[in-house]
């Protein structure tokens with residue numbers, strides 16, 4: 006079974022030889038700096054090499070943005086590039102390049118070869134309908150924009166979603182990624198940053214527009230939002246998403262309750278990064294906590310977003326060993342597990 | 352006649368322009384500025400704070416409400432000063448060194464202003480020296496530190512230590528908060544207070560300011 010087949014079967018609820026053992030996020034640079042001092046070879050300096058070094062299933066990401074070289078740069082951290090309609094009229098002309106210019110077919114060939122080799126899972130990422138307006142408006146103005154510029158918000162998303170549909174068709178005709186993510190980060194420790202009413206008005210219409218197109222290609226859609234997504238998981242289920250990540254434990258997430266209420270969805274992450282500094286016993290206890298959910302649902306256990314810099318490399322090696330040990334227990338054998346929406350027989 | 356509950360209600364809906372107009376009108380009608388502040392602006396912000404605590408409203412609603420409050424407060428300020436009304440206390444707030452997350456810090460600031468406190472905003476990436484120097488030079492009763500990263504949380508302990516070294520620990524309370532922070536951590540580093548949300552933070556700060564006088 007190739008890594009790609011395993012991943013897709015797992016999300017279809019079918020029996021597999023083991024759960025995929027992946028680290029979907031890039032590593033925190035401070036953590037890698039520390040590990041280099043602790044013996045990680047200097048030339049192990051990118052994601053793929055680090056995945057290889059620790060013996061994980063490989064997980065390749067292609068992240069595509071909508072800007073061009075003419076797009077103005079933000080004047081500082083957290084600041085946007087559009088304050089009002091006039092700015093937008095100017096800036097929008099510099100966005101959304103022809104899709105064939107943003108997809109490097111050589112890179113797609115590389116992904117294809119990796120898939121054929123059998124050891125790699127691949128995913129495609131774009132900014133979601135919370136994150137994209139946030140980078141355009143800036144962090145704080147974005148939060149005001151739901152009230153100050155509601156029509157502008159929607160126009161921005163309308164143009165973006167049209168462009169995304171073109172991008173998805175062009176790309177997925179050439180290569181069927183194993184899954185895709187929308188980067189959102191719309192929650193924090195106490196839940197979503199915006200209300201369901203705002204979600205329904207400003208985000209939902211655009212998700213409902215693009216997700217069916219992605220599903221035509223048989224690609225599961227996973228939403229990437231940190232924080233406590235206990236409320237938001239239902240919102241994203243309503244617009245047709247297939248799952249969420251990273252299910253941050255420190256923010257209070259308990260995936261077992263999500264399996265009860267959203268049995269069709271897949272969940273990636275949920276391993277409490279905060280326990281890793283406490284060593285092997287703490288990490289084993291954390292795997293034990295998640296194991297029952299891995300057995301009964303489509304839970305792919307993975308660090309809930311970046312191993313922090315307080316974790317020695319030796320501990321991470323232990324983590325990788327334990328990860329395999331527990332992934333081997335979760336085969337879905339004899340379980341009745343619902344497929345993700347994209348894999349449902351129509 | 353302006354009805355103060357109208358100011359409060361419009362503030363809760365984030366209607367900044369209307370709030371400003373109503374406050375201006377109330378003053379023109381000779382209403383007591385302190386009463387406008389307490390029963391109009393602060394009363395409205397109080398409701399928003401409670402609703403935010405209970406997840407009945409979310410971050411955007413708090414921001415627009417706070418903006419409406421500030422618009423009203425701008426109009427009131429000279430009148431409050433003229434009638435000798437002073438803030439209920441003074442606080443400085445910032446996100447600690449190495450950390451740029453500021454949405455939570457800004458909400459805490461707004462809630463504190465909504466309780467009638469004067470807040471000195473030090474921004475993000477604030478060194479322990481800046482926190483302590485500001486508390487000394489501005490005469491703040493409370494220092495508020497926000498941190499969202501496990502890698503930057505340690506800076507809060509530095510603030511506590513430095514305040515001790517400077518001998519101001521009995522005059523200044525230190526409050527901490529942010530996603531990775533906990534009551535346990537607060538106890539460990541010897542800070543005075545941790546709260547999970549912005550509205551509770553504002554309540555705690557008001558209490559400290561009242562105690563310290």
Ligand code: B12
Nearest residue numbers: 193310451452453454455497500501527528529548549552
């Ligand atoms: C939005 C966000 C960002 C934005 C920040 C934008 C901005 N201007 O603030 C961006 C994208 C820039 C960002 C960057 C990074 N981030 Co970030 N981010 C978040 C996210 C998703 C939400 C934070 C937020 O805005 N919350 C909303 C506000 C309202 O909530 P809050 O801050 O918690 O505040 C509330 C309470 O805590 C309290 N409170 C806050 N301050 C105070 C102070 C006092 C005194 C009191 C009493 C109370 C109090 O009141 C507030 C309101 O009720 C969190 C996830 C999470 N679980 O929080 C990750 C998170 C904090 N980020 C994380 C990381 C790793 C990073 C980066 C290092 C990523 C990277 N590798 O580059 C960088 C760091 C940049 C830097 N040097 O600071 C990790 C931290 C993990 C760890 N080990 O510590 C988190 C937890 C994500 C995760 N899944 O792991 N991030």
